[in-house]
Amino acid sequence: MAMLRDGRLAAAFDHASTSYDLMTSASPGYAAHLRRSARRLGLPGRGAGLTVLDLGCGTGTSTRALLRAAPLATVIGVDASAGMLARARAKTWPESVSFVHAPVEDMAEVDARGPYDAVFAAYLLRNVADPDAVLRAVHRLLRPGGRLSVHEYSLRGRPSDRLVWKAVVNGFVRPWARFHGDAELYRHLYRSVLEFDSAGDFADRLRRAGFARVRCLPQPGWQTGVTHTFVAERP
Secondary structure, three states: OOOOOHHHHHHHHHHHHHHHHHHHHOOOOHHHHHHHHHHOOOOHHHHOOOEEEEEOOOOOHHHHHHHHHOOOOEEEEEEOOHHHHHHHHOOOOOOOEEEEEOOOOOOHHHHHHOOEEEEEEEOOHHHOOOHHHHHHHHHHHEEEEEEEEEEEEOOOOOHHHHHHHHHHHHHHHHHHHHHHOOHHHHHHHHHHHHHOOOHHHHHHHHHHOOOEEEEEEEOOHHHOOOEEEEEEEOO
């Protein structure tokens, strides 16, 4: 099966959007791990006076994590899926939160609101056709000294990490996907995790895009070795 990209991937997320929050809420630690990655941005003053971009915000769980970490920040969520954004917009938000429907490869409206103090990208980079181009765009959007936190799967470490991921997918994700008619999307997501960079390779990718002070930090629990926070800074 070919990987889903661009419009096909957005359409698949549109279809899955009605059940997506229910699925992720059944994953132990899903929201807590996003909050941990948001805190790792280390935004000062509870985010007062700062503008933060949430790339690939989906239904807004990552946006909520950012608000927990920086409740006084202005947060702009961006996603290519109209269905996922509709679910996000239907939730209750402070006036400091807004959403933009756009693919990360073409963010003219987002660009016009920059530069940004920080960018959060959760479960995004492995799903774009050209992650290097997206990272270069993020680098451009950040002000000097601006911070990036990438919350992402990276399995090319211990063989046991891949076994954990396969067990989770086969035991829960695939049955869920078949029941809800989203098998194509979740086959794509399964493969995208297996084929994505190792933690070291992704850290190198960040450095090639111009980022400095790159660090890879683990998540706790069953996601140790499976999901990581990559933090970096624009010099």
